[in-house]
Amino acid sequence: MKIKSFxxxxxxxxxxxxxxxxxxGKKLYIYxxxxxxxxxxxxxxxxxxxxxxxxxxxxxxxxxxxxxxxGGAYDVVxxxxxxxxxLVAEKxxxxxxxxxxxIAKDMTKSVQKPDYDPEYTYVLPLFYGTTGLAVNTKLTKExxxxxxQFFERPAGEKPSVGVLDDIGTAMxxxxxxxxxxxxxxxxETFKTLQALLLKQKPFxxxxxxxxxxxxxxxxxxxLQMAWNGDAxxxxxxxxxxxxxxxxxxxxxxxxxxxxxxxxxxxxxxxxFISFMLKPENAAEHSIAAGMMSSIKAANELLPEDMKQAPxxxxxxxxVTGVAQACPAEVVDxxxxxxxxxxx
Amino acid sequence: xxxxxxxxxxxxxxxxxxIMGVFFVMPLFLIVAYSFMAAGPYGGVVHQFSLDxxxxxxxxxxxxxxxxxSPAYLEVFLRSVKLAGVCTLLCVLAGFPTAYHMxxxxxxxxxxxxxxxxxxxxxxxxxxxxxxxxxxxxxxxVNNFLLYFGIIKEPLPLLYNGFAVGLGLLYSYLPxxxxxxxxxxERMDWRLTEAAADLYAGRWQTLFRVTIPLxxxxxxxxxxxxxxPAIGSFLASDLLGGGKQMMxxxxxxxxxxxxxxxxxxxxxxVILMAIVMLGMMLMARKAKDVKGLV
Numbered sequence: 073m074k075i076k077s078f079x080x081x082x083x084x085x086x087x088x089x090x091x092x093x094x095x096x097g098k099k100l101y102i103y104x105x106x107x108x109x110x111x112x113x114x115x116x117x118x119x120x121x122x123x124x125x126x127x128x129x130x131x132x133x134x135x136x137x138x139x140x141x142x143g144g145a146y147d148v149v150x151x152x153x154x155x156x157x158x159l160v161a162e163k164x165x166x167x168x169x170x171x172x173x174x175i176a177k178d179m180t181k182s183v184q185k186p187d188y189d190p191e192y193t194y195v196l197p198l199f200y201g202t203t204g205l206a207v208n209t210k211l212t213k214e215x216x217x218x219x220x221q222f223f224e225r226p227a228g229e230k231p232s233v234g235v236l237d238d239i240g241t242a243m244x245x246x247x248x249x250x251x252x253x254x255x256x257x258x259x260e261t262f263k264t265l266q267a268l269l270l271k272q273k274p275f276x277x278x279x280x281x282x283x284x285x286x287x288x289x290x291x292x293x294x295l296q297m298a299w300n301g302d303a304x305x306x307x308x309x310x311x312x313x314x315x316x317x318x319x320x321x322x323x324x325x326x327x328x329x330x331x332x333x334x335x336x337x338x339x340x341x342x343x344f345i346s347f348m349l350k351p352e353n354a355a356e357h358s359i360a361a362g363m364m365s366s367i368k369a370a371n372e373l374l375p376e377d378m379k380q381a382p383x384x385x386x387x388x389x390x391v392t393g394v395a396q397a398c399p400a401e402v403v404d405x406x407x408x409x410x411x412x413x414x415x
Numbered sequence: 416x417x418x419x420x421x422x423x424x425x426x427x428x429x430x431x432x433x434i435m436g437v438f439f440v441m442p443l444f445l446i447v448a449y450s451f452m453a454a455g456p457y458g459g460v461v462h463q464f465s466l467d468x469x470x471x472x473x474x475x476x477x478x479x480x481x482x483x484x485s486p487a488y489l490e491v492f493l494r495s496v497k498l499a500g501v502c503t504l505l506c507v508l509a510g511f512p513t514a515y516h517m518x519x520x521x522x523x524x525x526x527x528x529x530x531x532x533x534x535x536x537x538x539x540x541x542x543x544x545x546x547x548x549x550x551x552x553x554x555x556x557v558n559n560f561l562l563y564f565g566i567i568k569e570p571l572p573l574l575y576n577g578f579a580v581g582l583g584l585l586y587s588y589l590p591x592x593x594x595x596x597x598x599x600x601e602r603m604d605w606r607l608t609e610a611a612a613d614l615y616a617g618r619w620q621t622l623f624r625v626t627i628p629l630x631x632x633x634x635x636x637x638x639x640x641x642x643x644p645a646i647g648s649f650l651a652s653d654l655l656g657g658g659k660q661m662m663x664x665x666x667x668x669x670x671x672x673x674x675x676x677x678x679x680x681x682x683x684x685v686i687l688m689a690i691v692m693l694g695m696m697l698m699a700r701k702a703k704d705v706k707g708l709v
Contacts, residue, residue: 134672134673135672138458138672158457162459239673259478277575277657278657278658280658283654290552290553292552403674405478406673407669407670407673410673411487414659415487415661
C-alpha cells in the first residue's frame with residue numbers, strides 16, 4: 073500500500089510540476105551580462121511594479137545565443153551590437169513598441185542609429201564601452217602607446233601580457249595592430265593575424281576574460297587588453313593602473329536591451345526596460361556596473377570621479393572601430409587561428 | 416487502486432525508463448545525430464546528412480582553400496588523454512596511502528575522516544579553482560610565505576603553467592579516488608596481512624602481494640571515476656593554465672560558442688565518449704582478471 077501511494081505521489085510530481093510552475097505569479101526573467109546586475113535597482117523596480125525579477129547571467133554573447141536558440145525562456149536580454157544581426161536573422165528577438173523606441177532620442181551620440189539596428193526595431197542601446205589597454209605603471213615603463221608594441225614583445229622578456237580570450241575582441245584588436253579593417257575576409261589578413269598572435273604567444277601570461285579584473289588589481293599583469301569598465305574597477309583597487317587608448321585606435325562596442333521572441337511576460341519586459349533607461353535609474357545602473365550609459369542625461373548624474381575617469385572619456389581624435397558581426401567564413405578562419413594558437 | 420492492481424509489475428520500472436530515456440538516451444541520440452549534420456550559419460544545425468564534422472578533425476582547409484591533413488585537433492585529443500592519465504596516476508599515488516590510513520583507524524573515527532574528505536564538495540568547483548589561483552599567484556599565499564622567510568628572492572612562477580593544471584586536476588578529483596579505495600580496504604579481512612607476516616612476508620611484500628591486489632577493485636573504480644571527468648575538464652586549464660593550451664573540453668566549448676559549429680562540437684563529443692568507452696572496456700577486462708586472481 074505504502075509503495076503504491078508513493079508511486080502515485082511520484083507520478084503526480086512528475087506530471088503536475090510543470091503546470092504548477094506555469095501558474096506561479098508575475099515574474100520577469102532577465103538574462104544579462106554578469107557584470108550588469110544591480111540588485112538594489114532591481115529591488116526598486118519590484119517595489120514600484122510588484123513584478124518579481126529573476127536574474128540569470130552570462131559572460132559571453134555566444135552563451136546567450138546558444139541559450140536562446142535552445143529555447144531558453146527569458147523576458148529581457150542584453151546582447152552586444154555585433155550579435156544583434158544574428159539574433160534577428162534567427163528570429164530570436166521581437167520588435168519593440170514605439171513608446172520604447174522613443175527613448176532613443178535621449179541617447180548619447182556614440183550610440184545613436186547604430187548600424188546593426190538603426191531604427192531601433194529590435195534593440196535599445198544600454199551601455200557602451202571601449203576595448204583598450206590597461207598598463208601597470210609600476211611593473212613596466214612602457215606607456216602602451218601602440219598595439220603593435222603590445223603584440224611584438226622584446227626578445228627574452230618574461231611572459232607579461234594579458235590577452236582577452238573573447239575571440240572576436242582579440243581579433244579586432246589584432247586587426248587594429250596590423251591596420252586592417254575588422255572582419256577582413258582575405259587570406260593574407262588571416263595569415264598576418266595568425267603570425268602576429270603566434271609570435272606574441274611566448275610572452276603572454278594569460279589568455280582569459282574571467283577574473284582578469286582581479287589579476288589587474290593584484291598587480292600581476294604589466295600590460296592587459298581590457299574593457300574600460302573592468303579597467304576602471306581594477307583601478308579603484310590599484311592606483312598604479314592606467315587605461316590608455318593606443319595610437320592605432322580602440323574597439324567600441326554597444327550592449328543593448330532586447331526582448332526575446334518567446335518572452336512569456338513581454339509587458340513586464342517593456343516596463344523593466346523603460347524603468348532601467350530613466351536617467352536617474354540609468355545613472356545608478358551605470359555606477360553599479362561601471363559602464364558608460366547610453367542615456368545622455370544619466371552621464372551627467374554620475375559622481376565626479378567617474379565623470380573625470382580616463383576609462384569613460386574617449387580622448388578627442390581617438391580612432392574608434394565599432395565591433396561588427398563577422399560573416400561565417402571569417403568566424404571560421406578566426407576559430408582556426410585561435411585553435412592553432414592554443415594547440 | 417484497480418489500475419495499479421491490473422498493471423504488470425514492471426510498471427515499477429517506469430521511473431527508471433523515464434529518467435534514463437529523458438536524461439540519458441535522448442541527449443545522447445541528439446549529439447550523435449547532430450554530429451552527422453551540416454552547421455547552420457548562425458549556430459545550430461541544418462537537417463542534411465554530412466560527414467564534414469568528422470573530416471574537420473583530421474583535415475583542414477588552409478586560408479587559401481586547400482585541403483590537407485592537420486594534426487592540430489588530434490593533438491588536443493592526445494593531450495587531454497595524456498593529462499587525464501597522469502591525473503589518474505597521481506590520484507592513485509596520493510589516494511591509496513590516504514585511504515589506507517583511513518581504513519586502519521578505529522571504526523568510530525573513520526566517519527570523521529570520510530567527512531573530511533568530502534568537505535570540498537560543499538563548495539562549487541569554480542570557487543575552489545579560484546581559491547587555488549589566490550594560493551599560487553605571485554602575490555599569493557605560497558610565494559608571500561617563501562618571500563617573507565627569505566627562502567626565495569623572486570616569486571616562483573607557480574600559476575599559468577602545466578604544474579598548476581596538474582595540481583588543480585589532482586585536487587579536484589582526489590576524493591573520487593580515495594573513497595572507492597577506502598571502501599574496498601575497509602571491507603578487507605586484515606587477518607590476511609597477519610597471515611602473510613606469519614609466512615615471513617616483509618611489510619612491502621605484504622603491501623604489494625596482499626593489500627594492493629585486494630584493493631584493486633577500488634583502485635579500478637576510482638580510476639574510472641577520475642579519468643572520465645578529468646578528460647572532459649576545462650576549468651583547470653582555463654583558469655590555472657592561463658588558457659594557453661586547449662583541452663578537449665575547451666575545443667567542444669569553442670565549437671558551441673564562438674565558432675558556432677555545432678556538428679563539429681558534437682563530433683568531438685562523440686569521439687570523447689568513444690575514448691571513455693574504450694577506457695571503460697579496458698578497465699572492465701582488467702577487473703575481470705583481478706577477480707580471477709582473488
